[in-house]
Ligand code: FES
């Protein structure tokens with residue numbers, strides 16, 4: 001099996017996997033980064049979302065071989081992403097403002113969808129640092145390849161947390 | 172006396188306090204033999220340390236067999252213990268669910284029972300600690316006070332931790348309870364699902380003194396979820412573990428002709444495993460298992476079968492079924508007489524297709540069968556002890572040989588409440604055959620096709636009005652295939668023993684609560700077997716789903732009351748209020764109406780229309796009472812008759828559950844329940860052809876998206892006079908009624924079936 005040199009959460013990681021292996025299996029099984037969650041496996045729910053060069057991709061449907069040379073960030077890498085952006089040292093307590101907002105708003109119920117939701121928030125706030133509520137709803141509903149789904153129905157909480165995170169990030 | 176206090180050197184918890192700090196979800200403890208007579212739990216529930224441990228560093232570990240399913244029970248339990256002990260809830264770490272790490276907790280539904288046990292244990296512990304403090308400080312017990320774990324009196328103080336430092340507080344905890352066992356007379360086939368009950372009656376803190384309960388305490392596990400430190404059931408891996416993907420039959424009734432051969436050149440590490448009609452592909456490499464399973468599935472042959480009616484004919488098929496009377500309430504003859512003498516009678520049939528729990532993650536389980544015949548399973552089941560009995564029965568091994576280790580998973584919404592679980596039997600059977608740890612991950616299409624579901628139903632309802640518009644009687648007869656099937660698919664397909672499940676008379680089937688006591692009602696529930704129940708897979712297996720039965724029964728009852736209010740030319744809120752004298756209910760209705768901005772007038776809206784491409788608007792109300800909690804939902808909708816598209820534009824949920832334990836998490840549950848209600852009202856339907864389920868992905872089983880959901884306003888007031896009540900998730904039962912009523916208000920047509928999918932909407936508007 002071929003090897004791939006990846007950049008994951010700021011660190012170089014080399015993995016051996018079949019070329020068409022979806023990134024999620026490499027993350028969860030080889031790299032033990034289990035925060036990224038398998039939902040539909042069909043690009044229909046967003047629970048597996050990660051960032052590639054700051055843009056959301058669905059790790060359930062993106063082959064590992066296509067990610068060489070891209071900067072991958074998973075939910076585990078959110079604190080580092082923020083520390084890097086602000087030029088501050090990352091400690092065990094560092095949180096990305098998105099995480100701070102998610103905790104303050106107590107967003108998760110079962111939490112299964114929430115890693116993907118936070119990655120979608122990172123993607124949105126990277127494009128639009130000051131979104132309106134309507135823009136948040138639109139982003140989580142209409143951004144291809146699919147809406148981000150939460151069966152527990154935490155949508156009101158997610159929207160509030162995205163707006164709060166935007167404020168924290170602009171401060 | 173209950174509190175027999177001894178202090179011994181701490182030996183119970185081998186690794187000390189550090190073991191419980193952080194994200195350790197599967198602490199393994201060496202624990203002594205069972206203490207409850209006849210209860211083969213590995214945890215001795217008669218010992219305090221099985222429930223509660225005070226650690227030297229000030230942390231407190233609390234154990235319950237109940238689980239966190241996303242409803243924030245873990246926060247409420249921590250609050251309840253903190254309240255009785257007078258400590259900060261943040262020092263409490265909850266250990267939940269696992270059969271060998273917690274006392275038997277019973278059903279996820281019995282939240283209050285779990286809280287009652289923990290409160291009693293905490294109160295007993297507090298008494299014991301005060302006794303120690305009194306001795307240490309030389310101050311009488313009744314002059315001591317406790318704040319945040321510090322006991323004070325006579326100008327002196329001592330911390331709880333100092334009282335028990337390096338030692339273990341031993342209290343005898345009196346408990347009683349059955350453990351789950353196979354019971355053909357029980358509707359589920361398993362009895363003893365309620366868990367253990369602490370039988371002592373220590374003095375508990377009065378509600379009026381509550382300082383922790385009632386606060387918006389942050390659920391500790393939320394930070395761990397957000398920082399990816401939380402361990403989910405699907406995250407566990409064991410050395411030498413194989414990944415499995417299942418190859419399911421072509422239809423619900425197919426049997427295996429021949430499993431497809433595996434191309435070993437392409438899939439060198441994969442293997443096909445069969446037992447009866449159970450077919451799996453395993454590999455140490457998950458992606459290889461996925462691909463090999465797809466290849467094997469394409470080449471596997473099954474017998475044909477077509478024993479389902481097709482989802483478009485489901486109500487007709489149910490009408491033709493043989494029904495067992497399950498439960499009834501009220502005087503049928505009296506209601507018939509009242510209806511015969513009524514000035515006006517409305518008769519209707521209400522119905523709903525199959526819907527399902529549809530969590531965001533498919534079933535997953537890891538089993539580790541050992542040579543000594545024992546099996547350990549890692550699972551998100553919310554009924555570990557029931558699942559244990561279920562698995563032991565299937566494998567033909569003693570109950571004690573099965574250990575279930577619990578970790579949180581995607582929300583289950585009731586589907587594992589009875590101890591059934593999708594992937595556990597698959598994993599246990601495969602691991603037993605292969606003598607290796609096997610992790611079975613269902614695919615989402617598989618889960619949406621093969622997991623148990625909330626069955627379709629219909630209800631024949633009648634309401635009579637006198638000349639003044641007063642309801643003189645209501646009659647509701649409700650028919651639904653039973654929803655107690657906790658049999659595991661893997662066991663069914665493998666042909667191994669399963670629970671003796673089926674429709675049972677007398678097994679609680681009537682859950683709706685009649686709230687309009689100024690008018691008499693008769694309600695009856697009838698049950699029958701699963702649709703295609705004689706198929707080898709068990710057919711469409713029925714299971715309870717959030718606010719079970721009440722949700723469905725309430726829809727029919729509240730629906731026809733909306734129709735009755737219109738016939739009486741009364742405002743639907745005012746019409747409901749005039750049929751009750753219950754102050755709690757009336758005040759809640761009024762408060763919710765004020766918050767929603769409800770303008771009193773009869774439905775339909777004077778501007779209602781059933782044609783055109785201009786959207787018409789309406790508003791509606793729905794009520795449900797569950798486990799002592801009153802719920803009101805109000806919804807505004809916009810309907811475009813020409814396209815059949817319905818949009819919910821505003822929603823308010825009001826609740827009175829008595830004392831509110833945690834306002835923030837109650838708000839979250841109210842909003843989340845309302846979202847599920849929008850799903851049932853507008854989108855959700857399990858479709859099937861004559862052989863198999865066809866709504867097998869998120870475009871075919873449509874659930875609410877963020878853009879479907881308006882801001883959901885909530886209103887509740889905490890009150891001490893009604894105690895603490897359960898049912899914190901019933902918004903999903905009142906929201907659909909409100910949406911139906913709003914649709915009626917907008918169009919003048921009462922939908923007697925949900926979901927309001929565009930095609931159905933157009934068909935009823937054009938009728
Ligand atoms: S799991 Fe990748 S989009 Fe659903």
Ligand code: FES
Pocket residue numbers: 108109110111112113114149150151152153154241531581582
């Ligand atoms: S929090 Fe449970 S699926 Fe979103």
